[in-house]
Amino acid sequence: MIRVYTKIDLPLAPALYRMEQAGIRIDLAVLDGLSKRFALELERVGERIFELAGRRFNVNSPKQLGEVLFTHMGLPAPMVRGKGKVVSTAQDILEQLAEAHEVPRLVLEFRHLSKLKSTYIDSLPLQADTESRVHTTFQAAATATGRLSSVNPNLQNIPIRTELGREIRAAFVAAPGMQLLSADYSQIELRLLAHFSQDPLLVRAFANNDDIHTLTASEVFGVPAESMDKETRNRAKAVNFGIVYGISPFGLAAQLGIPQAEARAYIDRYFARYQGVKEFIEKTLETARSEASVRTLFGRMRPIPDIQSRNPNQRGFAERTAINTPLQGTAADLIKLAMIALDRKLAEKKLKTRMLLQVHDELVFEVPPEEAAEVETLVRTEMEGVVALRVPLIADLGFGQNWRDL
């Protein structure tokens, strides 16, 4: 671990310091506009919920909401949990109920609006400095895998997955006369899986820069790539994520909303096709058992004490952790090395470009227009060339005035 410390985490520290000092500019007028829009919409959706439910209550209270949905309204409660809590009002449960009832659909809409308003729209302006910039703290020794974390505020979980949430990214802007540049690694964990496993199908696919989810769909479901629908590709995407997480029939079934037996059949098909991956997982588990730990490509170690547990549940957790950690942890090591190299190059070349954010597989920079061409080449070269693997590393880059449009 001395090598990990001296080659990665120690030299990263000054780069993180400069990123924290720089901060990123937010457009207060954009957030102010969103706050007013969201307030009106929350009012409208809330009143409609009260109307249909026949009573007024705090929609943000899971306790009160559970009483209204499952006792007062008599909706079926599919999930029974441990003692104390009778029902879950979590998203996946409400999504099932929403197929048949208006109220759970409206509750989901209310929750979405409420989450975005309180966590981002209304809180970020309170944390901005006199130049409207927000400065996160990157915790460098917080996670079990070697990732960074971001606190006060967390700038690693700014919304992007929904259109409504994405609007918030428009409030993250370049300083006057500057541009934002985002550069993210494409499928880095699956590329690392290909590297570690040397699975011929995976290695060949990445060598050709093929769509990996489409490939898995073809292999597992037997559908030709040409006639593939979105739904089939999405199921295969869930399978690929599952592999990286340390797959289980239960987890895959829950994610896809299918019976466990069906999920088990998908997994069996996957391992029949990707035998190198199957062998990689078996070898990784054997090492985890004999060492009671696993390591990243660069030697970063994570103890896995529960790998020998007689409790099957704890052991299952440990096994999935043992599979996931070398992938997630090596990806974390790689982007840290790229950050160290880029921080040094920017200083060496006396560029005005500043590195602002890291979001696990993405880096965000603030770039003066006259440096755009040089920085684009520099960032791509350093990220893709950080280490030579059995498959190519690819970074996707985009410029924009804000974090939504790039």
Place this chain on the structure above:
DNA sequence: CTCCTCACG
């Protein structure tokens, strides 16, 4: 302070 929920990769 804990629990539930949900935002991200």
Place this chain on the structure above:
DNA sequence: ACGTACGTGAGGAGA
């Protein structure tokens, strides 16, 4: 029989 997808941080409710 048990009961789980991997890694995080933050807000609101309620004790």
